[in-house]
Amino acid sequence: MDSAALLDLLGNENRRRILRLLARKPCYVTEISEYLGVSPKAVIDHLRKLEEAGLVESTVDDGRRKYFSIARNLRLEVNVSPYDFGTKSAYSASSNLDITSWRYVSLKTDRPEDLSEADIADKDLTELAADLECLERLENELSMAQRWVQGRLTETLDQISAHFEGLDGRFYADLLRGLATGPATPTELSRRVEAPPDVVADALEGLAAHGVVEQDGDRWQLA
Known part of the structure; x- marks a missing residue:
């Protein structure tokens, strides 16, 4: 589309x-x-x-x-700047994509640390053109890397859901995803996953019985 x-x-x-x-x-x-x-x-x-x-x-x-x-994973990117306006949509990249071989994805900008702001401002057009080329390639690789991450994230959540056959696997996947950002109380988690606190508390007890999460005071975290 x-x-x-x-x-x-x-x-x-x-x-x-x-x-x-x-x-x-x-x-x-x-x-x-x-x-x-x-x-x-x-x-x-x-x-x-x-x-x-x-x-x-x-x-x-x-x-x-x-x-x-x-129906599927879809990423929509919107770019607004003084030099460009555009949108780009794309499906998730294959999990087999080898991003370790990409030149720019490590965010190495080849910018010497000892350069002063004055030195940077004095760059001639040739140097600026070279910088522009590097940044354009970096932008493309980062966009592809985001699509790759989106696909892997969905695959991982699907695999977590599959472990809860007969139950609401998406709910448990969302619960673990909420804890991936850090420890939280059942009330805090209930807001993250949009479920009643008592339902969240029961689910946490079930996950704890399987050694997946653990309680520390009134907060829960990944084991």
Whole structure:
């Protein structure tokens, strides 16, 4: 899909809220309608546009009810500067991509530490052109690296979810993801994962029984 059209599509707040909800779990139209506080008819119209854009997909359950989920990983980049405005959308890069061989991804700028600001300001056009080339390549490699990370992140969360067969695997994956940023109380985690504190507390006890998390006072952390 054209990135400009994608930007227009995501300009609607309710469509962004739908995607945020579906990133938590697949949902039926009635669930989305209650979450947004809008009519099912309006939700269906939003879902149709998102489905046409390839952002969501629908599946029919055993009871012949249709539910919706995120279709795929997609990254949208927007660049605004005095010299450029543009958008770029792309799917996640393959996990087999070898980013260790990239020249610029280590963020080495080849800038001597002993150069003064005056020396930098006195660079001639040839040196500035060379800097520009290096930075353009760095920008491209960083964009690809972000796509690679996004793909690996989703794969890892999927693998975590798969360990909780018969349970809400996405919820447990989100819980561990919340703890990956640092220790937290059940109340703090409940805000991160948008779940009731008592549900979070029960899930933490279950994870602790498997040696995945541990409690330190009133806070929990990855073991």
